[in-house]
Amino acid sequence: MSTKTPTKPTSQFQNDSERMSLDLRHRTLVQTAMSKYEAVRRGTQGRFQDWQAARQAASETKWEALNHLDQYLEEFVRNTEARGTQVFWAATGEEACAYILDLCRRVEAKELIKSKTMTSEEIHLNHALEAAGYCVTESDLGEYIVQLREEPPYHLVFPAMHLTRGEISDTFTQKLGTPASDSPEELTMIARDVMRAKYLSANVGISGANFAVADTGMISITENEGNARLTTSVPRIHIALLGIEKVLPKLADLALFLPMLATAGTGQALTCYNSLIGGPKQPGEVDGPEEFHVILLDNGRTELLADPEQREALHCIRCGACLNVCPVFRNIGGHSYGSTYQGPIGSVITPHLQGLQEWKHLSAASTLCGACTETCPVGIDLHHHLLRNRRNAAKAQPDRLEQIAYQGFAFVMTRPKLYRQLTRIAPFLQRLHQLINGRRIDPLFGWTQSRNFPEVQPRTFKDYWASRQEMKP
């Protein structure tokens, strides 16, 4: 345990997770939502003839794509450029934002509309656009709600999962002046009406992508609401922002990935709209954007790629299933993580994307129960990656106190006689420890402030065993 003054993300994480885990209202809300998800998913997954084989194949396909990433990216770019797409390679988030701002200036953007993209959260795109004076609206219902509340998304897939309909109604009343309502349907229709006007007035639409298909040069977008279809079709300019790891080799791979993403993500057999976009309006077509820009974002991904041991963390298709099943997520909630990507996958990749030492605490906050690994549709070994992060962090910046403690432990454990002596006097030592137990001067304070040591038995197991043997006839 570190004795240094905690860095900012660490103390934020500790404070927020402590507060949230005591919040019963939050817990009930999340538990109800998650048990619904679990039931639906179980049914849908049960209809697969062989989920494990499908999972294995998905993992192999991603392995193939990531381990030949340069080839597949080039193939994707070649194919999509041939159809009039403009591709920009952004090494960092700033470069991606700068490109989008330049584009907005060139096309004299009036209003911008966005469909859900976690990658844009990662590079703080809305912030950059607003700072430059542009008005940008999130069109996905959940994203729109958290945008109005000036909060980051709570969950990769369900951004407003932490809010009740009452809170959402209040937000709408405050920000839009609409009458209060406790009907999810009415609340949804309020957002629908707002967006209808925006689709028509915006001249730039920004989206993410779930997959980039190399052999046809298309991006694939999965959504339920239809907002992404409108965002990518109505405005004159469409910009798609995606991480370089999104590439899949073949169009036919989607026959596997689309149902798996839906099943793991929401428990649906297939999400409502799965749209492949391969360029701006083509000759002979009646509509579609005049310009289609694809931004391929690195922003730390090649660092993770360079680590063969953890490379597979880039296989993630952002289904959010690992968050849904994680006991830590369910108790501390999405905002406590303080990172763009929450839950187990967030804890694995955030240290790589944003700095190991500042974010290593996320990897420590795990029971290592392995529920995430079990549920992941592309078979990422999530809980072992948490262990690897812990190891790498300790290697790069060893904790002196911890080192001394473990050296002492090793010293005792490799000397049986000394160990036996110590077990004899342990009850006495424990009585001494009682004097400082749970106080700040206790060197074990981090542990004892909320826990009690079990009482050390006066008789050791060795003695007990010996006496038992004697009693045997």
Added chain:
Amino acid sequence: MSANEQISSGREQILGRIRRALQVPAPKRTPHEPAPAADRYAKSLPVIRPEARAWLPPVGEAWAEQMQLFTEQCADLRADFFLCADVAEMEERLAVLAKDCGWQQIATHPGAMTTGAAASLSLPILLIEDGYEIVALEHCDAALTECDALVAQTGSVLITSRSAGGRTLSALAPHHVVLARREQLVPDLTAAFALLTERYRANYPSLMSLVTGPSRTGDIERILVLGAHGPKRLTIFCV
């Protein structure tokens, strides 16, 4: 540095990093079936992934079974599906629907099925052709389109910007009505992607979309609401 140089330098920079990163190979993890990993991928190199059929939810062999599955999926998804004996029955049902919903104006695109069906309604028609007015489309009560295929496995309608009157028509109208033919039913997603490749390989449309039920959201307390941003209703007629 000119804009072009900058673009090519970003590309070279990132590709360079990727190539350096990949110099050390990553181990393959094969938790469930250790052996055939490498060549299973090679086998799937042709356009279709036939092996996926053994893992995904099962679909019957016969057309009648597949039609049965499609009908059930539509019911689950709350899409309205009507298998019609002939065009006359379809037009009759369409007229009833138009009356029940009180359509004032519909939008459609020129097509073998849509043109006749739209005309049979004797309602004002917005024809979606190059240069149409988006505001006019926004005022229509329903969109009448054709499609590329119906997918039994998932209850999806496969549309493209070529087959269904562009990219916006089927997404903006509050009610999307699809006209399909019996022979357009395909068993599963594998077949749907094979069909797209077959049909458009030389020149893909700018949009290809699998539409699975009417637009929906669960963003408020995970409660299902139909008609988030896309069509609130999806009606499929098959003749």
